[in-house]
Amino acid sequence: MTDNRMHSHAEHGNERENDMEKIIISPTGKCMRSDAAGAGFYGASRGGRIHEGMDFLCEPGQDVVSPITGRVIRLARPYAQGPYSGVLIQGDKVAVKMFYVDVTERPGDRVEQGEVIGTAQDITQRYNHPDMQPHVHLQIEHADPALFMGE
Template identity: 30%
Template sequence: MRQFIVLLALFYVCEGVTFGQLCNGNPDNEMRTSDIWGYGHYGARREDGTHTGVDIVCEDGSVVYAPFDVTLVRGLIIYLNKPERDPVNNGLMMRGEGLCVKLFYIEPDKTTGTVLKGERIGKMMRMQSVWPGMTSHVHVQLCDKSDPTSYF
């Protein structure tokens, strides 16, 4: 019964959450559609399975903002043993509004502490240096790998 109440409380907290502007130059959080590398929606096919996040368009070098009031948990290294992806190998894990969120392809300004919605948390890494022709984007993934689309 206690687990049910905790789950219900998490659902209630998350129900009304909407991400604020994630990237400078994209006030509506436009999602990556298709390009020569594929699609950016949740569940899109990938070589190694399916896409477990959504891709929000962001120009290389653009400022990235906190999508809501968050506690920064830690920095992320996305790819292990793939030095060719070093230019885009960073990310950030954060918690807030009952959600745990990972953002990929950003160089965080810091990796711990609290940040208010709309404050700068880092900058977009140079995606074009690794995947020329792909629409540059921040990959947004919930820690439990469920679909984050409804939060945009």
């Protein structure tokens, strides 16, 4: 007799990978940047430190969407001075922080994944590097460890 509830580890792995793909989406609908000013992937060199997030290409002024479903915890500022801003969003399984976004939502607001939450700012104006591409920075602040478990 066959038990239809039994799945191989490979099948479970694919299910988990598919679930993981849905937890976070690109806030700009575009890929990560890689230009002469630096690579936008997690762990990329930033001089004496590593990049702690991902930089997604954007057009300044374009809509930026929430990469997760959750609640706006607080607005964030990547630098002590200047016009750049961002947001911290807490979901059920992960919390994310984004920078270089003019956020329209306020702390306490619930946001859905894919919902417009602001517009992209032009970070290239802060740095004196002509080859830097405009981007929105996204980093994971907290994550449910169960997301990374093999079983």
